Amino acid sequence: MKQLGTLLFICFTAFILVACNSNNAVDSNESANNSNSEDNVNSEDGGKFEPTQSIEVVAPGGAGGGWDTTAREVVKTFGETGIIDSNMAVINKEGGGGAIAWAYIHKKDDSPYNLFVSSPPIMFVPLNGQSDYGHEDFTPLSNMIADYAAFAVNADSEYNDLNELFAAMKEDPESVTVIGASAPGSMDHIQFIRIAKAAGVDVKKVKYVSDQDGGALTSLLNGSVDVYSTGVAETVEQVRAGNIKVLGITAEERLEGDVLSDFPTAIEQGIDETFVNWRGFFGPPNMDQAAIEYYEEKFQELSDSEEFAEIRKKYGWNEMYLNHEEYTQFLDEEKEEIQTLLDEVGLGN
Amino acid sequence: MDSFQGLLSGFQVALSFEGIMFVLIGVVVGTLIGMMPGLGPISAIAIMIPLTYGMNPAPALVMMAGVYYGAVFGGSTSSILLNAPGISGTVASSFDGYPMAQKGQAGKALAIAAISSFIGGTVSVLLLMLLAPALSSVAISFGPPAYFALMLMGLTAISSLSEGSTTKALISAVTGFMVVTIGIDPQTGTQRFTFGNVNLLDGFDFLIIALGLFAIAEVCMLVLNRKNRSLSDSQKLGSLKLSKADFKEMSGPVSRQSFVGFILGVLPGAGATIASFISYIFEKKLSKNPEEFGKGSIKGLAAPESSNNAATSGAFVPLLSLGIPGSGTTAVMLGAFLVLGVQPGPLLMADRPEIFWGIIASMYIGNVFLLVLNLPLIPYLAKILSIPRPLLISLVITFSLVGVYSISFNVFDLYMLLVFGIIGFLMRIYSFPAPPFILAFILGGMMEQSFRQSMTISNGNFNIFVCSPLPLTLLIIAFLSFSVPGILNWRRNRKNAKV
Numbered sequence: 001m002k003q004l005g006t007l008l009f010i011c012f013t014a015f016i017l018v019a020c021n022s023n024n025a026v027d028s029n030e031s032a033n034n035s036n037s038e039d040n041v042n043s044e045d046g047g048k049f050e051p052t053q054s055i056e057v058v059a060p061g062g063a064g065g066g067w068d069t070t071a072r073e074v075v076k077t078f079g080e081t082g083i084i085d086s087n088m089a090v091i092n093k094e095g096g097g098g099a100i101a102w103a104y105i106h107k108k109d110d111s112p113y114n115l116f117v118s119s120p121p122i123m124f125v126p127l128n129g130q131s132d133y134g135h136e137d138f139t140p141l142s143n144m145i146a147d148y149a150a151f152a153v154n155a156d157s158e159y160n161d162l163n164e165l166f167a168a169m170k171e172d173p174e175s176v177t178v179i180g181a182s183a184p185g186s187m188d189h190i191q192f193i194r195i196a197k198a199a200g201v202d203v204k205k206v207k208y209v210s211d212q213d214g215g216a217l218t219s220l221l222n223g224s225v226d227v228y229s230t231g232v233a234e235t236v237e238q239v240r241a242g243n244i245k246v247l248g249i250t251a252e253e254r255l256e257g258d259v260l261s262d263f264p265t266a267i268e269q270g271i272d273e274t275f276v277n278w279r280g281f282f283g284p285p286n287m288d289q290a291a292i293e294y295y296e297e298k299f300q301e302l303s304d305s306e307e308f309a310e311i312r313k314k315y316g317w318n319e320m321y322l323n324h325e326e327y328t329q330f331l332d333e334e335k336e337e338i339q340t341l342l343d344e345v346g347l348g349n
Numbered sequence: 350m351d352s353f354q355g356l357l358s359g360f361q362v363a364l365s366f367e368g369i370m371f372v373l374i375g376v377v378v379g380t381l382i383g384m385m386p387g388l389g390p391i392s393a394i395a396i397m398i399p400l401t402y403g404m405n406p407a408p409a410l411v412m413m414a415g416v417y418y419g420a421v422f423g424g425s426t427s428s429i430l431l432n433a434p435g436i437s438g439t440v441a442s443s444f445d446g447y448p449m450a451q452k453g454q455a456g457k458a459l460a461i462a463a464i465s466s467f468i469g470g471t472v473s474v475l476l477l478m479l480l481a482p483a484l485s486s487v488a489i490s491f492g493p494p495a496y497f498a499l500m501l502m503g504l505t506a507i508s509s510l511s512e513g514s515t516t517k518a519l520i521s522a523v524t525g526f527m528v529v530t531i532g533i534d535p536q537t538g539t540q541r542f543t544f545g546n547v548n549l550l551d552g553f554d555f556l557i558i559a560l561g562l563f564a565i566a567e568v569c570m571l572v573l574n575r576k577n578r579s580l581s582d583s584q585k586l587g588s589l590k591l592s593k594a595d596f597k598e599m600s601g602p603v604s605r606q607s608f609v610g611f612i613l614g615v616l617p618g619a620g621a622t623i624a625s626f627i628s629y630i631f632e633k634k635l636s637k638n639p640e641e642f643g644k645g646s647i648k649g650l651a652a653p654e655s656s657n658n659a660a661t662s663g664a665f666v667p668l669l670s671l672g673i674p675g676s677g678t679t680a681v682m683l684g685a686f687l688v689l690g691v692q693p694g695p696l697l698m699a700d701r702p703e704i705f706w707g708i709i710a711s712m713y714i715g716n717v718f719l720l721v722l723n724l725p726l727i728p729y730l731a732k733i734l735s736i737p738r739p740l741l742i743s744l745v746i747t748f749s750l751v752g753v754y755s756i757s758f759n760v761f762d763l764y765m766l767l768v769f770g771i772i773g774f775l776m777r778i779y780s781f782p783a784p785p786f787i788l789a790f791i792l793g794g795m796m797e798q799s800f801r802q803s804m805t806i807s808n809g810n811f812n813i814f815v816c817s818p819l820p821l822t823l824l825i826i827a828f829l830s831f832s833v834p835g836i837l838n839w840r841r842n843r844k845n846a847k848v
Contacts, residue, residue, distance in 0.1 A: 062757070063395030069684065072399065094757040096550035097533070103547060128538050130550060177806050183538035209802045212535045213618040213795060214674050215496070221671075224492030224806060237672050241695030314690065347538070 049112060049290035054087035057281075058116040060101030062094040070279050071117040073311050074144065074302065083301050097121055097186075099131035106133050108284040112291035115141065119279045123335045124186045127342055135335065139287040140327040142299035143280030145312060146320035148251040149191040150232045150263065152244045154220055162248040162269045165227065166199040173205035179216045179225040184208055185347040191250060191275040192229040193341055195266050198273035203345055220244065231277060233316045236260065250275035255318070278320060280327060296323045355698070356478060359706025363714055367408045368707070372715045375412035379419020380719065383426070386433040386560055386745075386752040390420040394681045398688055406689040407704050411711040413685050417678055418470060418661045418712065421621055422719045425462040425654055430455060430733050431745050433564035437555045438621030438657040440787060441629045443563060445642065445649030452645050455731040460591055461647060462654045463723045465603050469655030470716040472607035473614070473662035478709050482698065485670035488615050493802035494813050496618065498823035500796035503623065505831040506630035507785045518785045521776065525789030528553060529797075536801045548761035553769075555622070557762055558790055560749045561769025562776070562783045568742050569774040595647055602632045602652040610656030614663020617675030618795060621657040621664070626788055628656035634830065662712060669693050669705055 057075055059068040071090045078084040093101035098121050108114040118135070126134035151162065159165040169176050180188025189210070193203045209225060220228040221243060228235075228244070232251075236259050238244045249255070249263045252274055266273055281299060283291070302308050303321040312319060322330055362368050382393045393416050401409035424435035429446035442462060449458035476484075491499070507522045531542045532552030543549040591599075606628040613624035632652040633642045642649040667673040672694030674680035686693050691704055698705045736744070753766045776783055807813035814820050 063392060063398075063681070065684075068395075069688075076399075092758070095759060096547045099547045099550060100757075100759065130533060130538075130540065131547070174808050183533060183535050185538045207805055207808075209493075209805050210535045211493075211798070211802065213798070214676070214680060215493075215617050217671075217673050218489045218617050218667075219492055219802075221489040222492050224494075224802075237692050237694035237696065243695060315687070 047290065049288065049294040051084070051086040051113065051294075053113055054089060055084070055113050055115065057088055057090050058101050058105060058114065059090055059092050060094070060098035060116060060118075061092070063092055066279070067098075067117045067119065068092060069315070070145070073315075074117070074281070074308075077302060077305070077307050077311060078298070081302070081305055081307050083305070084298055097125045097130060099125060099133075102131055102133040102138075105282075105284050106137060110286040110288065111284050112288060112294075114284050115281050115295070116283075117279065118282045120187050120277060120334070120338075122282075123331075123338050124182075124190065127335070127339060128183075128185045128347065135282070135331045137285055139283040139285060139292060139324075140331055141281045141283055141287075141292060141295045141324055142303075143278050143320055143322035143327050143330070144299065144303055145279045145317040147277035147279070147317060148232050148249050148255070149188075149195075149275050149277065150230060150235045150246050150249045151192060151195070152220065152228045152230065152235050152238070152246045153226060154223060155243055155245055156223075157226065157245065159226075159247060160245070161264065162195070162199065162266055162271060165247055166196060166201050166271075169196065169201045169206070173202060174207065176227060177207045177209055177225040178227045178229055179209045179211055179219050180229040181210070181212055181214075181216050183210050183212070185342055185345070187277065188229045190338060190341055191277075192227070193345060194275050194337075195248070195250060195271055195273050197341065197344070198266070199271045203341070206345075232260065232263065236316075251318075257316070260316075276320070278330075279317075280322065292324050355702050355706040356710060358703055359708075359710035362407050362703050362707030363411065363710035367405070368411060368711060369714065371408040371412040372415050372711045373718055375415020376419035376422070376715050376718050377722065379416040379421075380423035380722065382416070383420035383423030383435045383439075386427050386431075386435055386556075386564065386748045388752055388755055389436045389556075390417045390678045391681050392755065393420060394678065394685060398681075398685050401685065401689060404689070406686075406691045406701075407707045409689055410686065410691065410704060410708055413682060414665070414708050414711065415715045417682065418658065418715060419719060421657050421661045422463075422466045422470070422723065424657075425466065426459065426730055427748075429458045429462060429650075430731065431564065431741075431748075432567040433745055433749055434556075434559050437559060438625055438660070439653070440559045440563070440622065441625040441653035442650060442657070444629065444653075444784060445644070445646045447567075448643065448645035449647075449650065450731075450734065454645065455734055456727055457591060457595070458645075458650060459727045459731060460724065461595070461599060461650050463720060463727070464591075465599060465651040465654035466658040467716055467720040468603050469607045469610055469658035470662060470719070471713065472604075472655075473611040473659035474709060474712040474716065476608070476611050477662050477665060477712070481666050481670050481709075484615055484666045485695075487612075488617060488667040488671060488673070488675075490819060491616050493799040493806065494817065494820040495823060496616075496799035497796060497803055498814065498820040498827065499616075499619070500792045500799065502823055502827035502830065503627050503630070503788070503792045504796070505827050506627070506634075507788060514780070517779075517781045521781045521783065522785035522789040525786040526793045528558070528786075529790045529793040535798055536805075546761075548759060552794075553765060554753075554756050554762070555790065556756060557753055557766050558769055559787060560753060561766050562773035562786065564745055564749045565766065565770025566773030566777055566783070568745050569770065570777055571738065571742055598647045599651040601635075602628075602648045603655040605635075606632065606652045606656040607659045610659030611663040613656075614660030614675075615666045617667050617673055619660075620676040621660040622791055624660035624663075625653035625657040626791065628652045634834075665708070669697055669708070671695060672697075 057071050059071040061067045075088045075090050078088055093104055105114055105116050122135045125131045153159050178192055182188040189208050197203045216228055219225045232249055235246050239246055240259055246263045248266045248269060251265055254261055300321060382388045394413050420436055421438050424439035425442045427433045427435040428439040428443035429450050432443050432447040434440045434443055446458045507518055531549055533550050534541050609628050610624040613619045629652050632648050633639045636648060664675050664679050667675050668679045674683045691701060750763055753762050773783060803813050
């Protein structure tokens with residue numbers, strides 16, 4: 001009995017430890033928020049915002065992912081160029097495809113010191129019912145870069161352009177399997193659906209398989225599936241080696257660069273549709289106008305800098321700067337379009 | 350350039366002062382990170398990426414690779430000493446490693462783990478060097494139906510992972526299957542058993558379950574069995590020396606499982622964790638005295654240890670020769686390559702031979718470093734066991750909590766660790782075996798996904814599993830491994846009955 005008592009005691013202590021931990025976290029958040037709101041008052045007096053404490057930039061995914069890379073590169077370049085002097089730190093909040101981080105930032109109401117990096121999943125995840133918060137619950141500050149989707153087939157494939165592929169899909173939708181790394185209703189699926197719909201394919205019948213364990217490209221190479229829906233950068237090396245063919249990309253016009261410039265756009269194949277994998281920075285809800293203006297200006301300066309141009313080149317990103325107003329409008333339009341597509345495929349909520 | 354010349358140029362990179370220094374840094378950091386329960390190579394590599402900005406790509410990547418296999422090498426230490434797996438690839442090492450330490454053979458267990466790891470690592474680097482170009486076709490030959498058959502083959506081992514009641518083993522395995530379905534279903538995007546809680550959207554991280562069922566449950570047992578601590582053998586280090594007989598016992602499993610581990614490592618998605626389990630099961634099936642497994646068998650420790658290290662080098666085959674990351678860790682490695690301006694893929698060997706061969710050559714040196722560093726450290730590491738028990742227990746709890754917290758910095762995970770700790774403790778008391786739970790959790794997710802992918806591709810036709818040779822072969826093996834022991838048993842029983 002005595003042993004059991006000790007055991008209970010240990011469990012109890014462990015629970016207390018955990019509980020204290022979370023309490024502390026809440027406390028520190030609250031105190032940070034309090035000081036933030038005081039700062040806001042000050043900044044409103046002067047009409048201009050200047051950061052007086054360190055700025056936290058949340059990457060809603062794990063270390064090494066797309067969000068994390070963007071956040072770290074942007075923060076590093078801000079520091080190196082001196083565009084923002086204040087201390088900036090990247091924090092990873094992983095989980096739920098971003099939902100955990102969004103819930104966290106949403107609590108930082110009106111704080112000008114809590115930014116986060118964002119991209120289309122902030123629309124897909126809430127539209128699929130996996131997050132209570134979407135882009136309209138936050139303050140879009142500036143978009144920075146754009147990526148595009150590519151649709152690839154095996155080098156031996158009978159399809160040589162998008163029209164041949166879509167013609168086959170119109171004839172017998174069951175004969176073509178599309179694979180991507182995200183769940184149905186998310187980016188890799190919807191970017192394909194969007195182009196296919198514009199080409200007149202019955203999108204309800206598109207056969208889409210998701211492989212989230214890194215096996216999507218493998219399945220294309222060994223012939224298990226027919227089409228791989230992914231990002232442009234993921235295809236370059238395999239095209240260079242002659243393993244796959246890129247039938248089309250979703251940019252407005254051809255991209256620049258070795259191999260990249262060979263990829264035909266959907267538009268030039270007569271399919272008038274595009275898809276942008278945009279990436280930019282948001283703040284918490286109700287951010288002060290002075291703070292919005294401050295960040296807009298700083299992000300624009302960064303986007304125009306030579307240093308950031310180097311970084312875009314290193315990762316093969318494209319420039320796509322949008323200020324707060326343009327960004328908000330762009331996002332609203334995108335979301336509406338995605339919602340329509342999801343409804344049509346039968347995945348809308 | 351042929352392989353031999355390539356390798357020579359690789360050794361030139363690896364044996365330069367810079368090369369040696371960064372291999373050394375990599376393996377030391379890797380070993381330390383591997384020893385800490387919960388901290389794995391993924392976070393280590395991700396943290397190190399910014400440090401390599403502006404470095405020469407070859408030494409930087411050599412260092413990253415060192416962190417990766419160093420962590421798998423070091424991960425067995427805490428599995429053996431504390432029953433708290435350092436990384437997921439070393440869970441199977443605790444099945445026999447921890448009982449050995451309990452019997453007062455901690456030193457021997459650590460030495461066996463180190464030597465098996467070394468041999469597994471070296472054999473697989475050799476295979477990587479000779480076969481990387483050829484094996485890249487093996488890596489892509491596995492489509493969804495073949496993966497399903499492979500996972501099924503792994504699952505037939507549930508019966509052999511259990512001591513005593515088969516019913517209890519099956520209950521444990523089914524529970525593992527149920528737990529793995531929690532989260533967003535990748536094939537439809539719907540939520541399963543999340544009860545609207547955002548923290549459950551991604552399901553449970555493997556380490557939460559492993560640390561809960563093993564480390565926390567073990568702590569509870571230690572507290573319950575407080576009485577006999579005074580004469581505990583486990584505080585003894587035991588002799589470090591391996592006898593000739595020990596070596597002889599190790600030689601079979603190590604030589605076989607180095608190959609098995611390598612091949613499973615080559616397959617994208619399989620990796621060190623699955624390899625270590627399959628190797629453990631494989632050796633148990635082959636063994637003449639399977640009843641020793643789980644009670645401190647040398648073979649049971651040597652098999653997963655050689656296999657998980659071999660799988661680590663195997664994972665470099667699809668990464669280097671195809672540019673396909675087969676696991677979370679290699680995906681982050683791929684990111685590290687890209688940051689340094691190196692694109693792994695079919696053209697890497699021709700375009701940047703110094704990097705391709707440099708990494709391979711550095712692995713030989715890295716494995717030697719690991720052995721030389723780890724063997725002399727064993728007596729000091731094993732001293733952990735002579736820490737007074739109350740302190741040790743608090744340490745295990747602290748390490749487990751810190752480790753789980755560092756997965757995604759989410760307090761919710763800590764509560765779940767405790768919940769699984771309590772489940773593990775109850776399972777121990779009522780003698781439900783934990784390994785089938787873990788095995789089902791590891792294989793179940795991938796098995797379900799590959800099954801459903803196959804069904805979508807074939808429009809719901811089951812022929813897809815039997816109409817191509819690879820999945821068919823694997824299914825036949827799975828069927829045999831499931832049925833043969835049963836038939837043999839039945840015949841033996843009938844014979845006994847007649848006598």
